[in-house]
Amino acid sequence: MPSAGRSGEDVRRARRRPAAEGVDENLEDLYENAPFGYLSTLMDGTIVKVNTTFLTLTGYTREELVGRARIQSLLPVGDRIFYETHFAPLLAIQGQVREIAVELKSAGGARLPVLLNGAVRRPAPDRPALVRFSVAPATDRREYERELLRARQRAERSEAETRQLAQILQASFVPPELPPVPGMDAAGVYRPAGRGDEVGGDFYDLFETPRGWALSLGDVCGKGAQAAVVTGLARYTLRTAGMQRTRPRDALALLNQAVLRERTDRFLTAVYAQIDRDGGEGPRVTFSLAGHPPPVRVAAAGGIEPVGRPGTLLGVFQDPALHESVVDLSPGDVLVFFTDGIIEGHGAADLFGEERLAGTLEATRGLDAKGIATRLVDEVVSFQSGLPSDDIAVLVLRVPREAPVPDTPEGVEGPGSGLA
Amino acid sequence: MQLFINIAFANNGWLVAIRSKERNNINFLGNPAGRPILFSHGFGCDQNMWRFVAPAFTDRYRVVLFDHVGAGASDLASYSFERYSSLGGYARDVLEICREADLEDVVFVGHSVSAMIGVLAEIEEPERFGGLVLVGPSPCYIDDGDYVGGFTREDIDELLESLESNYLGWSSAMAPMIMGNPDRPELGAELTNSFCRTDPAIARHFAGVTFLSDNRADLRRVRTPTLILQCSNDVIAPQTVGEYVHRAIPGSELVVMEASGHCPNLSAPQETVDAIRAFLGD
Structure with a gap:
């Protein structure tokens, strides 16, 4: 039947032309304009490579960062201490860290809440090890977490009050x-x-x-x-x-x-x-x-x-x-x-x-x-x-x-x- | 009164003696007849901090590793907000560890805040110690008049806030993220559990105790030969602080390392080992 023949032809054509065909995607662009900021550093935090998304997020130029800045210097002081005492040891010992909540100081001075994932990469025994970071903006998430934290603090206060009430009541027995x-x-x-x-x-x-x-x-x-x-x-x-x-x-x-x-x-x-x-x-x-x-x-x-x-x-x-x-x-x-x-x-x-x-x-x-x-x-x-x-x-x-x-x-x- | 229980409800006032072996997750390595070398970790991690350094001493020394209460695999039930409201509580633990294991002529290696914990223990019982190695020490993290500690009180409050927002996720999600590192197979199985993991409330308290402490006046009372290992570019304990410690501890030796950051025991283990060995005359 003619209709059946046409249908079979469509299927064959679809097989020959997959959906991805003709799509303009390349690794360079995937890196530069990925939906995450990307940052590569040496083990001591010195920034050696950064993608366009990161620069757009933070407002820095590539020249300001690469070879000049360390990731620690982009963190406010509390997060910097946290980096040195928790984050750096974990990278050194287990080779990766995930979901670290920090704020980045942007070029304009504003603070950008982000979640960092980092993984150590050792290209070759004689080459310096790198840490690759993905940087995901987390403004809404951070607000949500703060709300959770406040809710927990309220719950703890309320629990303490209940316990005290129980003790007072108990004491009357x-x-x-x-x-x-x-x-x-x-x-x-x-x-x-x-x-x-x-x-x-x-x-x-x-x-x-x-x-x-x-x-x-x-x-x-x-x-x-x-x-x-x-x-x-x-x-x-x-x-x-x-x-x-x-x-x-x-x-x-x-x-x-x-x-x-x-x-x-x-x-x-x-x-x-x-x-x-x-x-x-x-x-x-x-x-x-x-x-x-x-x-x-x-x-x-x-x-x-x-x-x-x-x-x-x-x-x-x-x-x-x-x-x-x-x-x-x-x-x-x-x-x-x-x-x-x-x-x-x-x-x-x-x-x-x-x-x-x-x-x-x-x-x-x-x-x-x-x-x-x-x-x-x-x-x-x-x-x-x-x-x-x-x-x-x-x-x-x-x-x-x-x-x-x-x-x-x-x-x-x-x-x-x-x-x- | 006969007590069968071995868990302490420190917050409820029900107390029970727990020996430091279990309390501090003490591990003995190396030569049982050797001179004891006691490695004490700082704020933020546990005895794993010494994993690239301690093995270099097992040939000649009796290596003692432990976790401060609240960190690593220590007994969390032994934690008391009161006992550990100052570094003195941790120093008492160090001395109890030494006494219970009969350690004499101890080489104490303390990283970060543990440097001051060692100083306090040495002042309490100087005859117990034969050498102090202070890695990235700071007697006072907060600027005070001419003294530059590197931080302001506001900075420390910000740290506490940072801890809170991070432990929100970490408190229950740390374990799954710990995996083997293909480049270092030796880090395999033992990491599957609590790695550098801390109870959030304890971490916050320990951070406050650590970064608000001021032990400057204690330094000049140290009598044991002391080595200060100072890193380059250490934002936690800047070089001026290392020099201050060096001037304050009589007869101390200062080595400024090439290693940068705050954890040379991880980032430059060989340089750290060499400096300690040279100090001990090995």
Whole structure:
């Protein structure tokens, strides 16, 4: 068919005449008028060859540059130092550099942001080595990079502010320091998870109530602002309950209702304890556990064991099962309250666990409350290579072996006070 | 207290002792029984700065190479903005390296800012050193009255800005650009990673510490025999500065090299080696 024949002929003609045919491109022109400035220097930076594009970009004449100027002299002083300390060593050692951002001083004094790529060329062993540079104008790109840099600086500032906010908020979850409790040595340590830049959910408290001293310690599920709201609520609800002479079990039930009313999806575990000093040789601790790891008693007479009857966590059920347990402490006894950041600390292979907890506490016999709490937290942090996966809160109560200083009416009445 | 961790959170205040071997990526070459020669790199690169010079000393010397903390393959976790807020922190590292490796009668070869780091270490513990070689030293980079350091404070601020705009790209893109050089096959595989690479924040801090330091008053306290290697056309440490150092260090020797630029250890390794050997009487 005629049409088919014509079509075949077109194809053959196209084959004979490639698209590039007749195009006037030659190497000389490719060099001189390339879309990049080109610059060749000796290793010391002396310019030996330059293309027309470079001269057009910078406004210099060939005579001003070739054999007379060094590339360093075209750079403002900051970039010149950078060239000598970074750029020149890299060229000497690895033979090339790429994407170096510098400014060129043009003949008129204006500064031209460019990106330089450089490669060392050794024509022959007896000829001096050359460095060939391509020079790409980068005015818009540099502006974009500056904007990126500013954005990063803003982000860093904002991150620092957030971290500070987290730390301030965090600090409100534990007392700045524990008040002195008559006849009792008490200490608390709090260590946030990781590097401590996110607000966590652990809290503890130790305060005087109309019927003696009370302590609380708990762990709200999750992190961040929402968990912080519940953590603050928990600490102060339990404080208020204590002031109203509420029993430990009822204090936790009150907190359960308060959290349910918040309509948050956060829940928490907590322990609340009442410390009574009337009668007996040492203090009596009455406490209630809500989904919380039981405290561990280190008895002066020997033995390390968890104590207390477990209960339901708070903020989930309308009617949690909560109980009260009683521990009578003798002189030298220690009672350690903690959050699960202790026993569930992830090591390389397994969790810190109750055995390591017991082992560590065994090794702290003889230390005061502060020493015990610090040692325990240090061990758990070390176990996790310095970066705990969860917040850790520890509150240690210790009954000193010596008689308490009788600075309260209770202390005076206490039968143990005569031992001094 | 038993600590199992070996990483330091210097910024968080959690500190752990790290020995200088790991901290400074120390490499021992050459003759283990020889006199120790310790090469200390300057701002901008790492111990690779000495790759064309150090091999010339392995026959008779115990060659010790290391990276300043923050540079090369040093332990970045050991970096502390506080410890390294002055050259004294780096000088302490040099002395710790010497003590831990039991180096005596040390020949200290310091390039650029490391020249002053060596001077400070020598003043602290002169009995440790048998010779100082200062390559392109400057006790003060900023002009001050009659003293010509070569730069103004504004110049240095501009450098810091230049670093910032360059590390923007370099911080994550350095590695791919490092390739073998067909003319120098010996530079092959080991360059694939962090070559002269620095953490941007550390580089910026080190630049400030380096270029704002003033150790002019320390020079006259040096007692160890000292060689000053001065390049021609060095824009970082001009010849007048080399002459100033020479006048200030009692009994020092000044050699003005043909090599130009600031890094004769790279651009003219043989001339550098010959000058050091002549100074050591080899």
